[in-house]
Amino acid sequence: MEWKKKTVNVAIQVLPEADGKIKYSLVDEAIEAIRNTGLKYRVCPFETVVECTYNELPILLETIHDACQKAGTQKMLTNLKIQVDFQNGVTIEDKMEKYD
Incomplete structure (x- = not known):
């Protein structure tokens, strides 16, 4: 399917838990893992938005989860929002130009 090769936007919110508490230092590990992928991204107050293809998404999620687990995350809730345009990337x- 051709659309899976087009750029999508994925809003990723991770809530990593260690010792029974959400740890912001572990969120930093998730953001660092995203940065290390080389994908375009923007950190926002509640989530990080990433540009990738739909086909790249499983690898991106695995990378984030592996980094958080390695950093000491014991449990993690991950929320996703995915925007797809089947004709264009x-x-x-597209969403931010009037605010920048």
């Missing part, structure tokens, strides 16, 4: 700028 979706960019962060």
Whole structure:
């Protein structure tokens, strides 16, 4: 399917838990893992938005979860929002250009 090769926007919110508490230092590990992928991203107050293809999404999620687990996360809730345009790619700028 061709649309799976087009750029999508994924809003990723991770809530990593260690010792019974949400740890913001572990959220930093998730953001660092995203940065290390080389994908375009934007950190927002409640989530991080990433541009990737639909086909790249499983690898991105695995990378984030592996980094958090390695950093000491014991449990993690991950919330996703995925925006797909079946004809065209979706960019962060599509939604943000009038605010930048």
